[in-house]
Amino acid sequence: MAVRMDVTPALRCRGLRRRYGDLIAVDGVSFEIALGETYGLLGPNGAGKTTVISMVAGVLRADAGEVSVAGQPMTPRTPAVKARIGYVPQDVALYPDLSGRENLRFFARLYGLSRAEARSRVAEVLETIGLAERARDPVGEYSGGMKRRLNIGVGLLHQPRLLILDEPTVGVDPQSRNAILASVEALATGGMAVLYTTHYMEEAQRLCDRVGVIDNGRLVAEGTVRELTALVGEHDRVVLAADGDLPAAAEKLRTVAGVREVSVGAGRLELLCGDGRAALPEILACLASAGVAVRSVELREPDLEAVFLHLTGKSLRD
Amino acid sequence: MGAALRIAGKDLRERVRDRSALLMAIVLPLVLAFIYDLIFGSAAIPRPFDYAVVDLDGGEVARVFVTDVLGEAEKQGYVTVRTASGVTAGEELAADGAVDAVFVLPAGFTAAVRSAAPAEVEVIGNVDSPTGVDVARSIARSYAAEIDASRLAVAAVLAGRDHADVPERELAAIAQKAAAATRPLVLEDVSAREKILDTQTYFAAGMAVFFLFFTVQFGVSSLLDERAQGTLARLLAAPIPRVSVLAGKLIASLALGLLSMTVLVVATTVLMGAAWGNPIGVALLVLGGVLAATGVTALVASLARTADQAGGWQAVIAVVLGLLGGAFIPISQVGGFVATLSLVTPHAWFMRGLAELAGGGGPGAALPATAAMVGFSVVTGAVAVIRLGKVVRP
Numbered sequence: 127m128a129v130r131m132d133v134t135p136a137l138r139c140r141g142l143r144r145r146y147g148d149l150i151a152v153d154g155v156s157f158e159i160a161l162g163e164t165y166g167l168l169g170p171n172g173a174g175k176t177t178v179i180s181m182v183a184g185v186l187r188a189d190a191g192e193v194s195v196a197g198q199p200m201t202p203r204t205p206a207v208k209a210r211i212g213y214v215p216q217d218v219a220l221y222p223d224l225s226g227r228e229n230l231r232f233f234a235r236l237y238g239l240s241r242a243e244a245r246s247r248v249a250e251v252l253e254t255i256g257l258a259e260r261a262r263d264p265v266g267e268y269s270g271g272m273k274r275r276l277n278i279g280v281g282l283l284h285q286p287r288l289l290i291l292d293e294p295t296v297g298v299d300p301q302s303r304n305a306i307l308a309s310v311e312a313l314a315t316g317g318m319a320v321l322y323t324t325h326y327m328e329e330a331q332r333l334c335d336r337v338g339v340i341d342n343g344r345l346v347a348e349g350t351v352r353e354l355t356a357l358v359g360e361h362d363r364v365v366l367a368a369d370g371d372l373p374a375a376a377e378k379l380r381t382v383a384g385v386r387e388v389s390v391g392a393g394r395l396e397l398l399c400g401d402g403r404a405a406l407p408e409i410l411a412c413l414a415s416a417g418v419a420v421r422s423v424e425l426r427e428p429d430l431e432a433v434f435l436h437l438t439g440k441s442l443r444d
Numbered sequence: 445m446g447a448a449l450r451i452a453g454k455d456l457r458e459r460v461r462d463r464s465a466l467l468m469a470i471v472l473p474l475v476l477a478f479i480y481d482l483i484f485g486s487a488a489i490p491r492p493f494d495y496a497v498v499d500l501d502g503g504e505v506a507r508v509f510v511t512d513v514l515g516e517a518e519k520q521g522y523v524t525v526r527t528a529s530g531v532t533a534g535e536e537l538a539a540d541g542a543v544d545a546v547f548v549l550p551a552g553f554t555a556a557v558r559s560a561a562p563a564e565v566e567v568i569g570n571v572d573s574p575t576g577v578d579v580a581r582s583i584a585r586s587y588a589a590e591i592d593a594s595r596l597a598v599a600a601v602l603a604g605r606d607h608a609d610v611p612e613r614e615l616a617a618i619a620q621k622a623a624a625a626t627r628p629l630v631l632e633d634v635s636a637r638e639k640i641l642d643t644q645t646y647f648a649a650g651m652a653v654f655f656l657f658f659t660v661q662f663g664v665s666s667l668l669d670e671r672a673q674g675t676l677a678r679l680l681a682a683p684i685p686r687v688s689v690l691a692g693k694l695i696a697s698l699a700l701g702l703l704s705m706t707v708l709v710v711a712t713t714v715l716m717g718a719a720w721g722n723p724i725g726v727a728l729l730v731l732g733g734v735l736a737a738t739g740v741t742a743l744v745a746s747l748a749r750t751a752d753q754a755g756g757w758q759a760v761i762a763v764v765l766g767l768l769g770g771a772f773i774p775i776s777q778v779g780g781f782v783a784t785l786s787l788v789t790p791h792a793w794f795m796r797g798l799a800e801l802a803g804g805g806g807p808g809a810a811l812p813a814t815a816a817m818v819g820f821s822v823v824t825g826a827v828a829v830i831r832l833g834k835v836v837r838p
């Protein structure tokens with residue numbers, strides 16, 4: 127765990143706000159990332175994570191608020207500050223007709239590396255992401271996992287002190303996902319500050335020193351995983367896979383003693399209960415009376431999903 | 445500027461990899477120019493007008509018209525002239541389509557000029573060749589007008605003397621003078637309409653300028669591709685001025701256009717025997733054409749949401765402008781409204797500029813057409829840059 131010291135943070139965001147037409151996508155988001163710290167933005171799809179990241183990376187102008195990187199104010203028009211950030215967009219952003227090496231070389235030069243620096247850094251990054259063998263092939267022929275790795279590799283070329291990763295594991299097979307998480311851990315251990323967005327609570331729990339929980343454009347809570355789960359108190363999360371009229375069943379469940387929150391997903395119910403084990407018989411009886419067939423039941427200790435449910439009344443995934 | 449060039453360089457590399465640009469820029473125009481040249485040969489193409497002349501007069505003034513006016517035009521390659529034995533024979537030639545028009549110098553033409561009587565060269569037209577007939581009429585009219593002017597002058601000089609007393613020799617000299625004054629005027633009229641390209645050059649140039657409007661779109665429209673494939677966000681996050689992204693795309697368009705046109709000019713010269721004309725003049729026209737094509741294409745791209753949509757619209761625009769501008773059929777030959785309308789296309793100016801060069805013009809002859817194309821470029825380009833600027837605005 128990184129120690130938070132009273133020095134200039136790697137990143138500071140103050141009151142970030144951005145609207146698209148009538149929709150306020152990001153509404154007064156403030157947070158800081160210490161040097162060497164890994165900070166997670168955890169929230170469901172549409173929460174505003176990408177919008178926050180785009181403003182931090184200088185891709186998008188903020189309607190209000192400020193971003194500073196290592197103490198330097200950052201806007202879309204301050205190229206020098208941008209050079210301190212490694213930015214990995216959510217979707218694979220590469221040129222499919224060019225080879226892996228050509229993609230890397232282009233971005234290395236764009237980030238101001240000399241020809242010689244670019245050559246050696248490209249070779250290093252290709253090793254790091256395990257693509258040295260395929261460096262000559264057009265990226266269009268890469269597998270999804272390989273593209274993801276190259277996508278991250280581009281952000282590492284200029285050895286930034288702050289790396290921004292926007293949901294880097296979405297749509298990736300479990301093996302590649304694990305490799306990506308491991309490499310982020312390695313980078314963080316190497317002293318890089320990381321801003322990591324995800325809607326997978328497992329990733330936030332595994333990687334992040336601190337997590338900001340974001341919903342509807344607002345940061346609703348922030349802290350270490352331990353601090354956040356403490357917010358839920360002594361509560362268990364009950365996850366039920368079920369078929370039937372789930373919204374109606376949810377209404378009934380809310381009246382069951384011990385049930386704090388109920389959220390409905392596709393073929394799935396999530397409950398927050400004081401004591402899950404004790405409440406379970408009555409929950410199942412209630413569902414049976416509502417004509418809902420239960421396929422499986424899971425009982426979980428408080429985790430970030432429970433935190434999110436507790437804070438928003440919704441589940442992270444729908 | 446460095447970043448813009450780097451982005452343009454990357455784009456060119458991409459275009460080389462994906463073969464469609466090569467196909468559009470070089471292969472298709474070359475192949476089509478070849479095919480057109482084979483199929484249509486000289487038939488569809490500007491050629492000298494064929495005229496016949498019937499001299500029922502046999503006098504001095506008629507002879508001047510035949511030998512000096514028509515003869516001079518023939519020497520310069522604008523017309524061919526044959527003699528017909530009589531009006532009926534002439535009418536037959538016109539009706540058969542053997543000639544575009546027949547000049548009839550009526551009996552007593554010279555005498556009429558000598559007196560104050562109206563003197564007129566009659567023109568029998570071939571209905572299938574309106575332009576040829578037009579040109580013939582204008583030759584006849586200008587000659588008559590000149591004669592009238594000279595006659596007034598002569599009348600003033602010879603005031604008080606009886607026309608019949610004017611010696612034949614003196615009158616011939618006056619007629620010569622009139623003809624001499626006439627010639628430049630008539631030929632100017634002909635040349636303005638009829639500086640024409642030979643078949644090979646016409647098809648080479650037509651296809652080159654037509655496909656140019658497809659080629660340059662690979663540069664500008666790739667801005668929309670970058671947005672769609674997410675790489676635009678990367679470019680915007682990079683430590684470079686935003687304007688260099690747009691500049692890079694425009695540079696890529698210009699480079700693609702210049703490159704393809706250069707290859708096409710050289711290849712059609714070597715392979716098809718096209719005669720493009722003065723190299724500096726051609727370079728000016730190519731530059732103007734590439735700028736105009738980039739401007740028009742960028743404007744279309746700025747109105748589209750995706751590169752595909754832009755590609756569709758650009759194809760429509762390229763075909764319409766190409767047809768109207770005479771890239772397929774020599775519109776300028778049709779004359780009238782369509783020819784005038786064709787000047788709203790850069791294509792027409794490009795072809796017109798080349799025709800000026802084919803007429804033996806130096807670089808200066810290409811300047812008006814070049815200026816017109818640069819005008820297109822400035823107007824369309826300015827609107828496009830303002831609109832496309834929004835794409836890279838944070």
Ligand SMILES: Nc1ncnc2c1ncn2[C@@H]1O[C@H](COP(=O)(O)OP(=O)(O)O)[C@@H](O)[C@H]1O
Nearest residue numbers: 146149151169170171172173174175176177178
């Ligand atoms: N370019 C855009 N135009 C309009 N609405 C947008 C745009 N980008 C994002 N949004 C909206 O803003 C909200 C936040 O989106 P986003 O930041 O992408 O969320 P996340 O990354 O957390 O999934 C969503 O409701 C989304 O639909």
Ligand SMILES: [Mg+2]
Nearest residue numbers: 175176216293
């Ligand atoms: Mg997102």
